[in-house]
Amino acid sequence: xxxxxxxxxxxxxxxxxxxxxxxxxxxxxxxxxxxxxxxxxxxxxxxxxxxxxxxxxxxxxxxxxxxxxxxxxxxxxxxxxxxxxxxxxxxxxxxxxxxxxxxxxxxxxxxxxxxxxxxxxxxxxxxxxxxxxxxxxxxxxxxxxxxxxxxxxxxxxxxxxxxxxxxxxxxxxxxxxxxxxx
Numbered sequence: 400x401x402x403x404x405x406x407x408x409x410x411x412x413x414x415x416x417x418x419x420x421x422x423x424x425x426x427x428x429x430x431x432x433x434x435x436x437x438x439x440x441x442x443x444x445x446x447x448x449x450x451x452x453x454x455x456x457x458x459x460x461x462x463x464x465x466x467x468x469x470x471x472x473x474x475x476x477x478x479x480x481x482x483x484x485x486x487x488x489x490x491x492x493x494x495x496x497x498x499x500x501x502x503x504x505x506x507x508x509x510x511x512x513x514x515x516x517x518x519x520x521x522x523x524x525x526x527x528x529x530x531x532x533x534x535x536x537x538x539x540x541x542x543x544x545x546x547x548x549x550x551x552x553x554x555x556x557x558x559x560x561x562x563x564x565x566x567x568x569x570x571x572x573x574x575x576x577x578x579x580x581x
Contacts, residue, residue, distance in 0.1 A: 432468045439464065451489030458482030 443457045462478055465471030 428469055432465075432471060435464065435468075436461070447485065447489060451486065454482060454486035454489060458486070 439461060443453075443460075447454055447457055458479065461482065462475060465474060465478060
């Protein structure tokens, strides 16, 4: 830098350009890590379900494999705890499997009970509809009786009015009764 010509050049280092390369490498490592662990569980998961006693070996192999990744160091404790939980869960005795014949009988009993419940609901609904129909029929009958009563009352009123007018029609009108004539 003793030369004046060299002093006229400036070197500018952009922080983002340095970080983007690191981010890309980190992203690539994380993607490889997730793919490797996913493949590991695809292969060893079914085996763990069949043979839970293999959990310590499978967990140890997973931790060994994870240590090969830079991003895996952060997850070692979590992997250890998770594998211990899986081992405990899988080592607990499973409830006994029901006999297939008993399972069929149980399902048949459930179906029969559901059918009987549906039948009871349907019968109750039918009884409700029939009861409502009887109530409506009774209302119609009462309305008919009320109408007949009104007709009878109207007929009776007509008869009474006719009877009241009949004696007046039969009396002759005398000239003395007519006002204005004398």
